[in-house]
Amino acid sequence: MAETEFINQAEALKDFVERIRGADWLAVDTEFIREETYWPELCLIQIAAGDHLACIDPLALKGEAMAPLKALMLDPKVLKVFHAARQDLEVFHHEWGALPQPVFDTQVAASMLGHGDQVGYANLVQSLCGVELAKGHTRTDWRARPLPEAAVEYAADDVRYLGPVYQQLQQALKDSGRLTWLDEEFEQLTREALYLPDPANAWKRVKGHRKLRPRQLAVLVALAEWREEEALARNRPRRWIVKDQALVDLARRPPVQVEDMADMRDLPNAVREKHGRVLVERAQSGIKAEPPAVSSRPDRLSAEEDATVDALMALLRARCAEHDMSPAQVATRKQLEALIQGERDLPFLKGWRGAMAGQSLLDLLEGRLSLTVHEGKLKTA
Template sequence: MSDLYILDQPALVAFCTSLQGTPWLALDTEFIREQTYYPQPGLIQVASADRVANIDLMALPSLDPLLERLYDPTITKLLHAGQQDLEIFFHLRGAVPAPVFDTQLAALVLGQGDQIGYASLVRRMLGVELDKAHTRADWRRRPLEPEWLRYAADDVRYLPELYRQQRTALEERGWLDALAEDFQRLCHPDRYRLQPWESWRRIRQHSRLHGVQRAVLRELAAWREEQASTHDRPRRWILDDAVLIELTRQMPKTMEDLQRIRGLPSATVQRKGEMLLARIAAARAEPPEQWPTSSRRPILTSDQAAQVDVLLTLIAARANQYNIPLRSVANREDVERLLIGEDSPLRHGWRAALVGRELQAGLDDDFSH
């Protein structure tokens, strides 16, 4: 498999022309994000059956020839832990390349490791030891060192063989179509679209807040998301999560109150204090029916609770059979929702193929009798 380093438009056009008719392409990106809200890509790596290309975004006037191939629905894009890579393309074009095959997700389903890294999977499946010394490289710096380019090329060089072996194993189990549903969800644009009003749910301590506090957190988290995206700065540079929680708990009303918030920089108080107070006041003025809520757990009878225990035991046995962590298959709430007929992850994708459909059939049979 020969390596290319593409720095000019004619070379990109020639490479992309050679890809016509291919059924799959291995894909990866190198980017930096430490000081920005949006990922800043520096390199795109693409592998076909006979070559690997490092494509230099910073040297090319247009990526259109490449995007034409990547957005071709007849070509499967092979990635490993590909969500951040797909996010880059969403920001480039407002859509996500599809269809995809993610070797990290396939590895979970095949019992090859939970959230296993690419290098570890290559070592486990192919016996190849990869050099990961350049994981933290600045991919926007030029020129790129030759060893950096070799490192980047290796990130797609072995994806085709991982795909071949994993696809065969999934076909043997009859799970390939089921996993395709999970891959489709990975390509859904809502995963990558800016949704400030939902950003409060990503804050770890949000579940400890109740009532109007959640309204305040939603308002402040949305404000932070808007500021971070507008100014292209990391969220933590606008306000740290711990400060958001403290603001939510204390709900200050005056500038003096704000100045007493632990961890809130004085410069932020001076520049943004009035805005923060206005957002807090607006949230406090909302009627209770508008306060955000987490999904409510189902209320079960004692018999149903006992049945959930039985189902969890069955799921644990099946997960252990295939060397999949139980936590990756289902939690108690997932089983409760399946039991009472609500939507549940066990009704979809690989979880349904592993055990969900079997459980549902048993529940339907019990109900019919």
């Protein structure tokens, strides 16, 4: 079992990188804080390769001191293994302006082998390695220095067993003929657009936007775009600027003057005094703007359509049971509803999802396939 090094000196980091440079893959994890910021604040990087394991302190190592590690992490010849990679990748993209590639996400891989959708790392380690990980440091302040030794070891465990987990999952996927299924999953995961701010589409993240009428939605677009820009500029969480509910209320009742917002419960006086004028300006500009294009599908299905979705869900579950996979990894009920309402540009009709279940679902919908029950099991004909 590899011993943990805590690295906070440039020479020590350079030496560590030299020792692991020849590895084919690295097990990687991060610890970060983002409760008070828009961007995650990177506090610790854990890396394991072979007999080497280090917890690297990015709060002590800045700029050129991190250059050896950055070069290794961005080396396209070295596979980077993560569990639930998306937030870690966001952290690295923000720090370095580039994404580590290629990657392997053990959470995605495990979901293709019957471990359930979004299985946790600790559960996976226990299932595959027979090791129960400690849980005592989930609320650690990773910015604190010095970090308690127990916290460092807790963080180190996040990569100590990640390598063995990766190797078992990779072999199981290879044996089952599903290893190539991961290619499109990881290609999507490493699309840079996922990690770039997009103020123009920030309205899609606002809870309650689906309940607005088109003209109200146009106002929300303008307000949410301003909030995203403000949060970015100040590096503060969106909710610290203006709460979602306040944006929705403003979209429903666009103010003409600051005084019109006086009775809005989710808009504190301090926010109104600081941002009132710009909120009025943005709301009024939204009134004049073209509403965003949204789906024209009705919110509720007819009874017949709902029954059809039930039949499609039954077939989806049967196909996934054959492959010991979670249905959620293939398609959602919302996507099946879109299918029966005429959409065809859907993820589950493409790639491995299409081959495994998507084509059968389309065949059932269009009458080329039927369902029967034989000896208590769902069959297709």
